[in-house]
Amino acid sequence: MDSITKIEEVLFIAALISYLVCSGIYIWYLISRNEKFVRVGTMLLYMGLLAQTVALGLRWYSSGHAPMSDLYESLSLFGWGIILFFLIAQHFYPVKAAGALVVPTAFLITSIAGVFYKGPEPLVPALQSYWLWIHVTIAMLSYGLFTLSFGAGFFYIVQEYLLKKNYRNVLYTFLILLSILGLALGFWAGSWWAEPAKVMDSVTQIVSNDYATSDYLKILGGGVIGLVVGCLLGFLAGKGASKPGFSSRLPSLDVLDEVSYRGIAFGFPLLTIGIITGAIWADQAWGRWWGWDPKETWSLITWLFYGAYLHTRLTMGWRGRHSAIIAVIGLIVVLFTYLGVNLFLSGLHSYAVPA
Amino acid sequence: MLAEKGRWSGLASIAFHLSFLFIGLGAILAGTLGFDESLDLPDGLTAPVPHSELRVTSHGFDMKTVPVKEGDRITGYRPSVYSTDLELTDGGEALARKTITVNDPLRYSASNWLLTLITSSKINFHQSSYYQSSNGYVSVLQVTYKPGKSLIYVGFGLMMAGICALYFPHRRIWVKADESGTLLLGGRTNRSKVIFQRDFDRIANELRHTLGKQEA
Numbered sequence: 001m002d003s004i005t006k007i008e009e010v011l012f013i014a015a016l017i018s019y020l021v022c023s024g025i026y027i028w029y030l031i032s033r034n035e036k037f038v039r040v041g042t043m044l045l046y047m048g049l050l051a052q053t054v055a056l057g058l059r060w061y062s063s064g065h066a067p068m069s070d071l072y073e074s075l076s077l078f079g080w081g082i083i084l085f086f087l088i089a090q091h092f093y094p095v096k097a098a099g100a101l102v103v104p105t106a107f108l109i110t111s112i113a114g115v116f117y118k119g120p121e122p123l124v125p126a127l128q129s130y131w132l133w134i135h136v137t138i139a140m141l142s143y144g145l146f147t148l149s150f151g152a153g154f155f156y157i158v159q160e161y162l163l164k165k166n167y168r169n170v171l172y173t174f175l176i177l178l179s180i181l182g183l184a185l186g187f188w189a190g191s192w193w194a195e196p197a198k199v200m201d202s203v204t205q206i207v208s209n210d211y212a213t214s215d216y217l218k219i220l221g222g223g224v225i226g227l228v229v230g231c232l233l234g235f236l237a238g239k240g241a242s243k244p245g246f247s248s249r250l251p252s253l254d255v256l257d258e259v260s261y262r263g264i265a266f267g268f269p270l271l272t273i274g275i276i277t278g279a280i281w282a283d284q285a286w287g288r289w290w291g292w293d294p295k296e297t298w299s300l301i302t303w304l305f306y307g308a309y310l311h312t313r314l315t316m317g318w319r320g321r322h323s324a325i326i327a328v329i330g331l332i333v334v335l336f337t338y339l340g341v342n343l344f345l346s347g348l349h350s351y352a353v354p355a
Numbered sequence: 356m357l358a359e360k361g362r363w364s365g366l367a368s369i370a371f372h373l374s375f376l377f378i379g380l381g382a383i384l385a386g387t388l389g390f391d392e393s394l395d396l397p398d399g400l401t402a403p404v405p406h407s408e409l410r411v412t413s414h415g416f417d418m419k420t421v422p423v424k425e426g427d428r429i430t431g432y433r434p435s436v437y438s439t440d441l442e443l444t445d446g447g448e449a450l451a452r453k454t455i456t457v458n459d460p461l462r463y464s465a466s467n468w469l470l471t472l473i474t475s476s477k478i479n480f481h482q483s484s485y486y487q488s489s490n491g492y493v494s495v496l497q498v499t500y501k502p503g504k505s506l507i508y509v510g511f512g513l514m515m516a517g518i519c520a521l522y523f524p525h526r527r528i529w530v531k532a533d534e535s536g537t538l539l540l541g542g543r544t545n546r547s548k549v550i551f552q553r554d555f556d557r558i559a560n561e562l563r564h565t566l567g568k569q570e571a
Contacts, residue, residue, distance in 0.1 A: 072459045122435050124419050129458040248423065258550075269518040285458050287391060287481045287499035289382075 004062045005119060006268035011055040012076070015112060019083070019107035030249060031240075038096060045087060045103070052080050052110070056093030063120035068136040071116040071125055071342065078112030081144050097249060100149050108185075115192065131281035133312045138277060139299075142270035146327075146334045148307070149263025153327030156256040160321060162247040171238035178234030179227055180332065186226015188339055190219035257320055261313065267305045275299055298337040305333050356530045364525035364545060371517030376511030383437070385502025394496045396439070404443075404478065405498055409450070414440035416485060417454075418490040437485055439494040455482045456494075472505060518559065526551060538562065 025041030028034070056076060059067045067073035084104045093137040105306050123132075138275035154177060161169040240246075250256070277290040278296070290296060310324045318326075358428040392405040400414040416439050420432040441461055442452040453461040465473040471477060481497040524544050531539040540559055544551040 078511060119424070125436060125457040128436070131458075185364075267520065269521075272518055277514065280511070282505075284460065285481065286483065287460065287479050287497045287501075310386060354449075 003152075003247065004058050008055045008058040008062070009049045009117075010268040011058070015048045015055065016107070017111055018051070018158045019079075019103060019110060019133055021046065022099075023104040023107050026096070026103045027095065030097050030100040033249070038099075041099075042087075042090070047085065049080070049083050051075070052083075055099065056080060059120060063122065065123050065128075066133040066136075066304045068098070068132060069123055070118055070121070072113050072118055074114035074136070074140075075109055075116065076135070078140055079113060081140060082106040083108065084149070085148075095251075098151065099253075103145070103153075105151075111205055115189075127286060128284065129281060131277060135274060135277045135281055138270055142267045142274055143334055143338055145263045145267030145270065146265075146330055147268065149260045149327045150331035152256045152263065153324035155250050156260060156324040157252060157258060157321060157328070159247060159250045159253055159256060162241075162244075162250070163253070165244070167242040170242045171235070174238030174241060175231065176235040178237065179230040181224040181326060182230015182233070183223050184227075184332065184335060186229070187219055187223040192223020193222055193265035194218040221302070256331070257323065264306055264309055264327060264330070268303075268310060271299070271303055271306065275303060278310035279354050294341045295337070298333075298341050300344065301329075302333050357527060358530075359525070359527040361523045361525045363487075364520065364523055367520030367523075369516045369517075370513045371521065374510040374512075374517060377506050377513060379510075380502035381506030381508075381510060384506065389499065389501040389503070391497065391499045391501075394498050395493050397493045398489065398491050401444075406500070407478070408445065409478070410444050411480065411496075411498075412444065412495055413443045414442060414452075418485070418492070418493045434485075437513055439481065439496070441496075442482055443480075455480060457482050475564040476500075476502060477504075479482055524541035524551070529556070536564070 022041045022045045023322060025038060026043070028040040045221075056073075059076075063069075067077055082102060086095075086099065086106070090099070149336070158170055161167070161173065194211070196212070196215045196318050197210040251259075252312055265346055278299075282291065283289050304327075307312045309323065309330065312326070383559045390406050392410070394405065395403060396402050396411065396413045398413055398416050401410050403409070404411050416437070418437040419435050421435045422429040423431045423433050431481045436456060438456045440454045441462055442451075443450045443461070451461060451463045454460050460482070464477045465478075466476060477500070479497075481499065481500075482494070483497040486497045488495050522538065526544045527542065529539075529541040531541070533539065538554075539564050540562070542551065542555045
């Protein structure tokens with residue numbers, strides 16, 4: 001068992017390194033359009049995906065359940081899914097340029113998974129059900145599609161400013177987005193750094209966090225560091241993109257608008273089915289469909305948010321920039337539902353192990 | 356001349372929004388006529404089932420644990436599986452018996468399956484949690500009764516069917532020929548206007564192409 005865990009670790013790190021190298025190659029591709037070099041990157045990406053697939057398979061074998069129970073397994077699976085979808089998309093469509101955004105995102109998510117690494121453990125009683133993989137897979141697919149929609153929406157906004165030759169706003173777009181993302185990731189990393197005391201309710205067995213003042217300071221500190229790093233990266237990326245030639249490297253406005261809409265058009269039904277399967281599972285486990293657990297509440301907020309997107313688009317005829325802005329903000333809501341709830345609020349979805 | 360596709364697409368939106376009504380009604384029924392109570396059942400004892408004449412007996416609480424590790428050091432134990440061997444009786448007559456675990460409740464209904472399906476008149480015994488008292492383990496059950504459950508499931512079904520059907524838009528194309536032999540094309544859709552526009556242009560172009568050939 002121990003040697004299996006070792007092999008899993010080595011393969012996971014190998015996959016991480018390949019994603020890091022590929023991030024560089026794909027970003028370089030966006031700048032240089034060097035077709036030969038990116039082919040090496042694609043091959044390396046396939047190898048990384050294979051390594052992570054085997055790592056996840058070994059995890060499944062050694063823990064005895066699908067790799068979806070703790071944060072390491074869940075995030076690793078999310079990163080794996082993004083790479084898988086990207087490679088499939090790249091096989092059929094000319095979307096290599098999008099790799100400059102997608103591959104680094106997958107690398108970031110997978111490396112955060114590594115931060116939360118924990119040895120394989122059996123499932124807590126509440127999660128021992130075949131609904132686990134159905135519910136989680138569907139929810140993950142919807143998150144993945146919302147991420148795609150976000151990416152297309154963001155580039156829509158950038159492309160529109162580029163076409164209008166409004167380079168200052170291109171810089172601002174990158175600056176605002178990356179600083180918000182940096183702030184969010186910083187808070188998140190800070191809350192992991194804080195390690196608050198765990199308190200378990202003896203009756204419901206729900207684990208909640210008990211924050212001390214020093215914990216709050218650490219979370220705040222993480223947020224500030226994230227904000228500064230995000231600002232810097234945003235400035236660099238914005239400066240790099242604020243060039244007349246950059247517009248031709250991005251897909252056209254129509255394509256970006258359509259892809260952003262398609263992502264939500266397919267993600268929304270999946271989120272709906274994810275919530276319904278969750279309700280059916282909750283009824284089986286606890287005899288209730290809905291209990292206003294923080295994750296349930298936030299998934300409802302996400303659902304209403306994307307429902308509003310579809311209504312503004314289909315009945316009010318919103319298009320282009322307005323829709324793109326909603327799609328971009330949507331990812332922040334999704335990120336809070338997926339990660340924020342687990343770390344800042346307590347509940348049955350917190351992936352915390354009762355002590 | 357009219358050609359159309361997905362005539363019932365307008366119903367999808369109605370079905371989807373109607374599902375809210377079903378789910379809401381089901382939830383109101385379950386909330387007003389049903390109940391959801393917590394029941395503490397010590398090992399080997401019998402307790403009355405809330406809101407009924409029935410009684411429920413625990414024939415034993417069972418738990419398996421796994422060690423919690425910090426590195427290689429075992430810091431404690433946590434439950435991996437726990438279950439209660441439960442028997443439901445009515446005035447001494449045994450009605451049902453089952454070993455329940457967290458995701459596997461005991462469901463009991465007095466009437467036949469069809470009536471149960473319509474009225475959802477099942478009493479459910481869920482293994483909720485447990486605690487330790489001076490006399491040993493006490494199993495905590497969640498006893499629920501939910502009329503209106505079938506309405507909620509109809510609502511779930513409508514919602515899923517409606518949302519899938521939303522992606523088959525109602526598309527209509529009219530063709531009209533006038534005296535001089537000019538073809539007039541008109542189209543209308545209720546969703547995915549960009550894609551429709553593209554398809555419409557393609558059809559118009561193909562028509563122009565083939566007609567052009569025939570004339571020549």
